[in-house]
Amino acid sequence: MAAFPFAISAVAVILCSVLLPPSSCSPICAARTQDHVRTAFHFQPAKNWQNDPNGPVYFNGMYHLFYQYNPHGALWDVGNLSWGHTVSGDLVNWADLGNALDPTAPFDANGCASGSVTVLPDGNPVILYSGIDAARRQVQNIAIPKNPRDPLLREWTKPSYNPVVPVPADVSPDNFRDPTTAWLGRDGLWRFAVSAVAGGVGSTLVYRSADFLRWERRAAPLHASRDAVMAECPDLFPVASPGVPEGLDASAAAARHVLKVSMPDTLQDYYAVGRYDEETDTFTPDGEEDAREFGDYRRWRRIDHGHLYASKTFFDARRSRRVLWAWVNESDSETDDVARGWSGLQSFPRALWLDAGGRQLVQWPVEEIETLRRKHKAMVGTEVEAGGLREVEGVESSQADVDVAFEVTSLERAEGLDPSRLMDPDALCAEKGASVRGGVGPFGLLVMASGDDLREHTAVFFRVFRLLHEYTVLMCTDLTRSSTKTGVYKPIHGGFVNVDIEKDKSISLRTLIDRSIVESFGAGGRTCMTARVYPDHVARCSSHMYVFNNGSDAVKVPKLEAWELATASVNAIAAEEGDGLAASGDMCKSTAYY
Ligand SMILES: *[C@@H]1O[C@H](CO)[C@@H](O)[C@H](O)[C@H]1NC(C)=O
Ligand SMILES: *[C@@H]1O[C@H](CO)[C@@H](O)[C@H](O)[C@H]1NC(C)=O
Ligand SMILES: *[C@@H]1O[C@H](CO)[C@@H](O)[C@H](O)[C@H]1NC(C)=O
Numbered sequence: 001m002a003a004f005p006f007a008i009s010a011v012a013v014i015l016c017s018v019l020l021p022p023s024s025c026s027p028i029c030a031a032r033t034q035d036h037v038r039t040a041f042h043f044q045p046a047k048n049w050q051n052d053p054n055g056p057v058y059f060n061g062m063y064h065l066f067y068q069y070n071p072h073g074a075l076w077d078v079g080n081l082s083w084g085h086t087v088s089g090d091l092v093n094w095a096d097l098g099n100a101l102d103p104t105a106p107f108d109a110n111g112c113a114s115g116s117v118t119v120l121p122d123g124n125p126v127i128l129y130s131g132i133d134a135a136r137r138q139v140q141n142i143a144i145p146k147n148p149r150d151p152l153l154r155e156w157t158k159p160s161y162n163p164v165v166p167v168p169a170d171v172s173p174d175n176f177r178d179p180t181t182a183w184l185g186r187d188g189l190w191r192f193a194v195s196a197v198a199g200g201v202g203s204t205l206v207y208r209s210a211d212f213l214r215w216e217r218r219a220a221p222l223h224a225s226r227d228a229v230m231a232e233c234p235d236l237f238p239v240a241s242p243g244v245p246e247g248l249d250a251s252a253a254a255a256r257h258v259l260k261v262s263m264p265d266t267l268q269d270y271y272a273v274g275r276y277d278e279e280t281d282t283f284t285p286d287g288e289e290d291a292r293e294f295g296d297y298r299r300w301r302r303i304d305h306g307h308l309y310a311s312k313t314f315f316d317a318r319r320s321r322r323v324l325w326a327w328v329n330e331s332d333s334e335t336d337d338v339a340r341g342w343s344g345l346q347s348f349p350r351a352l353w354l355d356a357g358g359r360q361l362v363q364w365p366v367e368e369i370e371t372l373r374r375k376h377k378a379m380v381g382t383e384v385e386a387g388g389l390r391e392v393e394g395v396e397s398s399q400a401d402v403d404v405a406f407e408v409t410s411l412e413r414a415e416g417l418d419p420s421r422l423m424d425p426d427a428l429c430a431e432k433g434a435s436v437r438g439g440v441g442p443f444g445l446l447v448m449a450s451g452d453d454l455r456e457h458t459a460v461f462f463r464v465f466r467l468l469h470e471y472t473v474l475m476c477t478d479l480t481r482s483s484t485k486t487g488v489y490k491p492i493h494g495g496f497v498n499v500d501i502e503k504d505k506s507i508s509l510r511t512l513i514d515r516s517i518v519e520s521f522g523a524g525g526r527t528c529m530t531a532r533v534y535p536d537h538v539a540r541c542s543s544h545m546y547v548f549n550n551g552s553d554a555v556k557v558p559k560l561e562a563w564e565l566a567t568a569s570v571n572a573i574a575a576e577e578g579d580g581l582a583a584s585g586d587m588c589k590s591t592a593y594y
Contacts, residue, residue, distance in 0.1 A: 035340055036539040037516035040399050040567040041372055042328075043067075043094055043346040045084055049074055049337075050344040052178075052233060052310040053325035054083055055117035055127055058317055060151050063088045065325065066100055066127075067346065068114060074337045080111045083129070086571075087152060090368045091323070091349050093569040100143075100156050101129065107141050107162040109134040114233060114310070116181040116192075118212075118250075124148050126212060127156060128192060130177035131163060137173040139163035140194060142212070165194075165207060165215050172197045178233045181314065182212070183250040185278045193222055193234045195261075202228030204261065206281040218281045223259060226295045231261035233269075233310045236276065236283070237322060243356030245364075247322030249315045256354060258361065259283050262310050263297055269311045269326070270300035273359060286359065301360050305425070305495030306477055306530040307331060308347055321351045323366060328517060331489035331532045347530060348512055348519060355526060360498060362525040365512060369401060373563035382557040384443065384549040395562045397447050397545035398538045400513045402563075404547065406443055407506040407556035408464065413439035417465035417472065422496065429476035429494030432463060434550060440464035443549040447513050448482065450537035451544055458482040458533050460511055460520045461548070464501055473497040473507060475522040475529060482533035489532075497527040506558070514565075 044050065049070035057064050069084035070077055083101035086094045101112040108131030115129025127143040141162040146155035167173045175197035182192040189208045192215075196205050203221040225231055238254030240246045248254055257276035262269045272294065274285035285291050293299035303311050303326070311326035326347040330337055337343040350363040377395045384390055392402075415438055421428050434442050444461025446454065459478040464471055475497050479490040499507055510521040515538055520529045537543060545562065549555045 037340070037534055038342070039345060039514045039517060041092065041369070041565055041570075042348055042514055042517060043086065043570060044342060044344070045069060045086075046096065046571045047074070047341045048072070049076055049342070050084060050346070051076065051081075051327045051329070052114045053312045053327060053346055054114050054129070056312060056314040056323070056325050057117040057119065057125060058314065059117075059119060059125055059153065061089070061318075062151070063091050063316075064117070064153065065094075065346070066117070068327075069099065071099065074341050074343045075334060079132070081113065083112050085154070090371065091366050092368045092371060093572070095572045097152060097154050100153075101127070101158070103132075105131070105158050105162065106134045107131045107139055108158070110136055113138065114178045116179055116312070118182040118190075120212065125153065128179040128182065130179065133163070137167050138176040139167060140165035140176075140179050140215075161213070164213055168196075168198070168217060170199050175230050180234055180236060181250050183236075186253070187278075191278075191281060193236050195230060195232050195234055197230055198224075201226065202231045204231055204234045204259070208281070220280065220282055222281065222283045223261065223294070225297050228263060228297060229265050231297065232264060233262040233312065235260040235311070235313055237313055237315075238276075239273070239322075239354040239361075242354045242358035245351070245353045246320050247315050247351070247353065249317070256286070256358070257283065260303065260311065261297060266298070267309055269303035269309060270297045271303060271361065272300050273354065273361075302495065303361075303363075304528045304530050305475070306493040307532050308530040311347075313352065321366075322353065324350045324352050324363060328530055328532065332485070332534050333487045336487075345517060348514075350525075350528075355498075357498070360526065363528050364521060364525040365510070365519075369512070369565070372565040372568060373401060374566050375564040377562045379547075379557060379560040382547070382560070383554050384547055384557060385554045386549060386552050387437070388549050388554075389446075390547045392545045392547065392560065392562050395545060395564055396541065396543055397449070397513055398515050398541070398543040399565050399567070400447075400545070400562055401510075401565055402445060402447070402513070402545065402560070403508070403510045404445065404560040405506050405508045405558050406462065407558055408440055408501065409553055409556065411440055411464060411466070411471055411502060413552045414464045414466040414471055415439045417467055419467060422472070425474060425494030425496055426492060427494075428474060429478065430492040432474075433476070433478050433480070433492060434459035434461055434548070436550070438463050438551050440553065441549075441551045441555075442476070443551055443555045444509060444547075445511060446546040446548055447511060447518060447543075448533060448535045448538065449544045449546060450535065451542050454481070456481060456484055456535045456537050458518055458531065458535075459548070460509065460518065460529070462497070462507055462509070462522070471501050473499055473501050473523075475520075475527050477518065477520060477529045477531045479531055479533060482531075483535045485534050485536055488534050493529050493531060495522075495527045495529060497522045499523045499526065
């Protein structure tokens with residue numbers, strides 16, 4: 001079949017729908033009586049359950065995202081999930097391509113679980129995913145495009161020789177999943193990492209292959225944790241030199257790699273920075289202390305200190321950066337999810353790189369978000385007195401992007417802190433919330449605040465403490481008053497921020513707000529915190545935003561910028577070949593290829 005010309009026009013149509021700015025004429029508060037918590041610029045399928053991001057890849061000028069998807073309803077249910085599939089030209093606007101994988105074969109009859117995409121040297125992409133087979137064993141399978149010339153990669157074939165990796169004898173059959181993107185060693189062999197409970201220990205195993213079909217397990221795991229039930233969704237990727245905001249391809253040689261795992265015991269993502277040795281396929285964390293604590297993942301750094309899980313990165317060759325996706329689940333009730341007909345978000349994509357100090361990652365929303373910026377407000381050179389509250393007027397804070405810097409005039413009144421409290425920032429934030437007056441801080445933002453005496457509001461803030469010989473900065477997101485609704489999980493998230501406040505004197509906060517999610521980036525993305533909120537007042541489209549200071553001294557706000565964000569085009573329907581939409585593809589031809 002001469003599919004190629006049709007395919008080109010289909011690409012044009014889809015790029016058209018995902019590249020043109022969404023209806024700039026509709027105000028952000030267009031009638032949304034039914035579902036005011038549905039997000040405006042985060043990826044979610046039109047309906048139903050989604051969880052882990054799968055196989056993100058930049059291929060042929062398009063960004064592809066696959067995701068764990070239950071086409072039958074708003075809950076995970078029995079877990080017999082499919083892979084949903086969506087594409088974008090800009091990581092902001094998305095077209096729906098239907099399911100890429102469904103649980104139809106003996107080797108995935110009970111579910112197509114998480115996995116990845118690798119682009120082979122011949123230019124063809126291949127999916128590596130975990131199937132839950134007819135006997136309910138987790139096995140590793142591959143899938144290849146049915147028509148490699150279809151630029152949208154809509155249909156995938158699962159070869160009958162699957163699984164390519166059955167469950168090894170020492171691995172528990174219900175804990176062997178989530179293969180990473182594969183990387184190519186200088187010896188010409190492919191490798192991927194996969195989660196397993198091996199000999200009763202939560203481990204990340206490595207497999208090698210010369211042909212992507214016959215895989216051999218390496219004797220030593222990349223990581224094994226004495227404390228973990230299971231380490232899910234591993235990710236191993238090389239990073240550029242400290243402070244260089246760029247990414248590297250999975251197969252690039254690099255002095256440093258990052259190993260990330262997701263821990264079901266705590267529902268958090270952790271990572272370590274270290275050296276990956278491709279001779280032995282082992283990973284050694286940097287620093288003596290990190291190496292000593294390697295068995296205990298709770299000592300690792302966190303991708304996010306809030307509500308975010310199962311993250312996965314990919315290398316974006318278009319802009320030479322590494323981009324992270326993650327699942328952000330609901331925190332209201334299953335009854336609410338069923339009533340709304342959907343559950344689960346993908347975090348807004350973040351670029352990530354190694355911090356100048358070389359010990360931790362920094363994460364930052366991809367710059368394409370700026371295409372959604374509309375109404376702009378700035379405050380310059382403001383000072384907020386002790387106990388003060390300043391409204392950022394004229395910006396509807398239910399769909400916004402805010403970037404603010406706080407400058408502290410003196411650290412003299414910083415509260416003392418016992419070092420033992422460093423272990424549990426959540427508890428410290430819970431004890432010292434926004435309304436507990438402090439020395440230096442709390443200061444920060446109140447977002448999604450209702451007009452009626454702040455009955456509903458979400459506080460994102462910092463508080464500076466004095467340790468024996470230094471200062472430390474705590475960042476918190478307090479959800480206790482985020483919604484008047486009952487039956488909603490309203491925790492207080494906390495994390496320390498790796499900054500030298502004595503030297504810098506100032507600290508920045510960037511917050512993305514989207515109807516039921518608040519993602520915050522402290523100190524240029526050194527500490528990240530995602531929260532789910534369900535404010536009732538958002539339905540009335542009357543969300544306010546404030547800067548507050550509940551410390552004992554004034555804080556300066558040298559600059560605050562806030563933008564209302566437009567609604568992205570998410571789930572545009574991919575045009576069928578030859579239909580009316582395809583004809584109108586002409587107007588977008590110039591943007592069809594870059
Ligand atoms: C998968 O789940 C759906 C919805 O619960 C159900 O209709 C379907 O029969 C299930 N398939 C299998 C193979 O269990
Ligand atoms: C969502 O995650 C939170 C923890 O982050 C957990 O308490 C809750 O059970 C999860 N909800 C669902 C519906 O999975
Ligand atoms: C600041 O503290 C006072 C006194 O505890 C409290 O009434 C007020 O709500 C606090 N401000 C914020 C923004 O929490």
